[in-house]
Amino acid sequence: MDIENAKVQMRKGILEFCILKIISKGEVYASTMLSELTSAKIMVVEGTLYPLLTRLKNAGFLDYRWVESVSGPPRKYYLLTEKGQEFLTEMSLTWDELQASVNQISNASPQA
Template identity: 85%
Template sequence: MDIENAKVQMRKGILEFCILQIISRGEVYASNMLEELTSAKIMVVEGTLYPLLTRLKNAGFLDYKWVESSSGPPRKYYVLTEKGGEFLEELHLTWDELQGSVLQITNPTTPNS
């Protein structure tokens, strides 16, 4: 198994959660999402982001609005729907549980005998 592939797979697993979290803070343009994800070292490209955004929109978790831009064509800004907020809450619960489980395994308080 290739370590780089393992890292990519781990990051992919939390990408949807991270995207919904970014959008939950307010209207956001896709390139701003890419910048934040990249700065957090969750590497993603437009070819991955846009299909994921479409899938989340089709599931009813996101909506968007077009905003005129002075520097080019209108921009699509994404927002979380009520259903998306509920889904994100569930993901938070799952993340907290998963994080606790992983910490229990990687940092045991007592050694196994």
């Protein structure tokens, strides 16, 4: 098994959660999401982000609004819907449980 592939798969598994967490802080533009993900060392390209945002919107978790820009075309700012907030709350609980489980396994003493 290729370690780089394994790392990519682990990151993909939490990408949706991370995007929802970023948007939960308030309306956000896609390039801001990319910057925050990149600074957290979760490398994502626009070709991955935009289809995921579309899927989340189609599921009813996100909405967006267009804002005119003085330096170019209008920008699409994303925000969570009530359904999205409920989904994120459930995902957060699952993340906490998963993190605790992995930590327990990682920190367990070796079996004799």
